[in-house]
Amino acid sequence: xxVADAELIRIDGVAKRYRTASGVVDALGDVSLAVPEGQFCTxxxxxxxxxxxxxxxxxxxxGPDGGRVxxxxxPVTGPDPRRVATxxxxxxxxPWRTALENVEFGLELQGADRGRRxxxxxxxxxxxxxxxxxxxxxxxxxxGMKQRVAIGRALAIDTKILLMDEPFGAxxxxxxxxxxxxxxxxxxxxxxxxxxxxHSLHEALALSTRVVVMTARPGRIKSVLELPLGYxxxxxxxxxxxxxAKLWSEIRDESLRAMSES
Ligand SMILES: Nc1ncnc2c1ncn2[C@@H]1O[C@H](COP(=O)(O)OP(=O)(O)OP(=O)(O)O)[C@@H](O)[C@H]1O
Ligand SMILES: [Mg+2]
Numbered sequence: 001x002x003v004a005d006a007e008l009i010r011i012d013g014v015a016k017r018y019r020t021a022s023g024v025v026d027a028l029g030d031v032s033l034a035v036p037e038g039q040f041c042t043x044x045x046x047x048x049x050x051x052x053x054x055x056x057x058x059x060x061x062x063g064p065d066g067g068r069v070x071x072x073x074x075p076v077t078g079p080d081p082r083r084v085a086t087x088x089x090x091x092x093x094x095p096w097r098t099a100l101e102n103v104e105f106g107l108e109l110q111g112a113d114r115g116r117r118x119x120x121x122x123x124x125x126x127x128x129x130x131x132x133x134x135x136x137x138x139x140x141x142x143x144g145m146k147q148r149v150a151i152g153r154a155l156a157i158d159t160k161i162l163l164m165d166e167p168f169g170a171x172x173x174x175x176x177x178x179x180x181x182x183x184x185x186x187x188x189x190x191x192x193x194x195x196x197x198x199h200s201l202h203e204a205l206a207l208s209t210r211v212v213v214m215t216a217r218p219g220r221i222k223s224v225l226e227l228p229l230g231y232x233x234x235x236x237x238x239x240x241x242x243x244x245a246k247l248w249s250e251i252r253d254e255s256l257r258a259m260s261e262s
Contacts, residue, residue, distance in 0.1 A: 007035070011034070014066065028054060044204050048216075166199065
């Protein structure tokens with residue numbers, strides 16, 4: 001085993017049941033997954049199958065009912081902004097902070113001085129297409145812009161692990177493709193481990209080293225597709241067209257099941 005193959009994340013038999021006033025939801029079944037350092041691991045599965053719940057566990061925000069979540073061999077007991085940055089499905093910006101100040105937030109938590117915070121955040125705004133919007137407040141930004149600020153906030157703290165929950169879901173197709181290329185470039189330069197949730201087959205196949213398909217709720221792992229392919233990927237190549245068909249047939253079955261049971 002090389003250093004690059006070292007296991008960074010281990011999810012061991014986790015389950016999650018939400019109990020609310022209106023009833024009980026079994027969100028996750030028995031999920032186990034090991035992710036070596038440096039992977040771009042995408043999780044794909046029907047709406048409501050527990051993807052955000054699983055990411056919440058890795059972020060230390062949701063406690064599992066059973067099983068364990070380990071990062072570098074240590075059980076996750078709460079958020080750890082030194083090791084894990086998260087882009088949430090909902091951008092969750094601070095409305096009283098400008099775009100630039102939102103991007104700086106994690107660096108403040110890490111204790112970075114003002115000069116460094118400004119420099120890092122300002123540099124990130126360029127490729128995010130927000131250079132002219134540094135001083136705007138979230139209410140003055142479009143949905144896609146807010147999401148890009150949230151991506152900047154997560155990247156600014158430069159952690160080993162980056163959790164991304166449908167980070168490009170609110171973006172138009174062209175911006176989404178450009179953001180994908182940009183993220184890929186960052187990932188390849190930094191050797192971060194990315195856990196990425198998407199509903200886009202194209203995105204999963206264009207970006208990932210591994211795609212994990214989840215079943216309908218309660219979410220379990222249905223299959224794992226390894227993609228030992230280079231970048232940029234020729235999406236129309238016979239190999240990728242075949243992989244896409246295979247992935248779609250698995251997801252289609254689960255999505256139909258999820259819709260008929262909802
Ligand atoms: N805090 C919560 N309280 C109660 N139920 C919850 C909570 N969070 C999630 N759930 C339920 O757990 C299930 C899984 O939700 P989750 O958000 O993890 O799914 P998801 O796979 O991320 O879906 P989507 O693709 O729509 O984002 C859903 O049925 C949801 O209603
Ligand atoms: Mg979700």
